[in-house]
Amino acid sequence: MSAETPQILLAHHLKALKLPTFLREYDKLARQCAAEGVDHTRYLQRLAELELIDRERRLVERRIKAAGFPAVKSLDSFDFKVLASLNKALVLDLARSDYVSRRENVIALGNSGTGKTHIAIGLGLAACQRGLSVGFVTASALVHELLEARDEKRVLRLKKQLAAYKLLIIDELGYVPLSLSGAELLFEVFSDRYERGSTIVTSNLPFDEWTGVFGSERLTGALLDRLTHHVHILEMNGDSYRLGQSRKRLKANAQPAGKEIIDTP
Secondary structure, eight states: OOTTHHHHHHHHHHHHTTOHHHHHHHHHHHHHHHHHTOOHHHHHHHHHHHHHHHHHHHHHHHHHHHHTOSSOOOGGGOOGGGOTTSOHHHHHHHTTOHHHHTTOEEEEEOSTTSSHHHHHHHHHHHHHHTTOOEEEEEHHHHHHHHHHHHHTTOHHHHHHHHHHOSEEEEEEETSSOOOHHHHHHHHHHHHHHTTTSEEEEEESSOGGGTHHHHSOHHHHHHHHHHHTTSEEEEEOOSSOHHHHHHHHHHHHHHOOTTOOOOOOO
16 A cells, blocks of 8 residues: 555545645644644644634635625725825724624715725725625616616516625716616615615715706605615715825836935925
8 A cells, every 4th residue: 555545535535525724734734733742632723723714715705706896905005194074983993894784874975086986895895804795886787787687587586686795885876877767776776775784885976966866856865765774974075086096106106216205285
């Protein structure tokens, strides 16, 4: 019998048990524990901990991929100093994702380019890291998908899928006016989630201009009634965050070697 047979069998068993971190780390950790005089129970404990940590990391990665974010942007990379109107303390509190368990909503309102999508993605990432299912979609893409699903007689299945997310992020509401049928379908999505799941909405329009998007005062009033019943509002009006970031990059690229740029008022 080959001396390698036990290792080959062990590798086979660990693959069958879906323990890739065990397989990758057991030999290296065994030598390390032997050198430290660690007994077999503590060795297995460390190995199990490595597997659990790696498994959670893979689960988070899968949740982030399934969410459909257009880019991965954390709150750590957002420059709060450039947007005085934004309540940083509230954003960091929301990053704990307790509002999701309470089925509360978040609405980010502000003019174009102030980082609303960045904040929404950052809160979505934080929710993924806490084991919550998240979906991200723009309002126009969602309405298009709903209309297409209705025509193909699968709208109920799509609405059930949307309702299943613990957190649904609907980005850029108000950038494109909606048809009456599209507005009604979108209202149904919000209505299905009322007090059943959390929704983050970003919009470049104040509430009193939402009627122009939905085309009906009655529909808009009913929507706002549900959406704002349990809500955290992020005011994000100010100079364009994207423009400010672009200017910083341009300055950095234009900076002569060995010299420091000092901004003047």
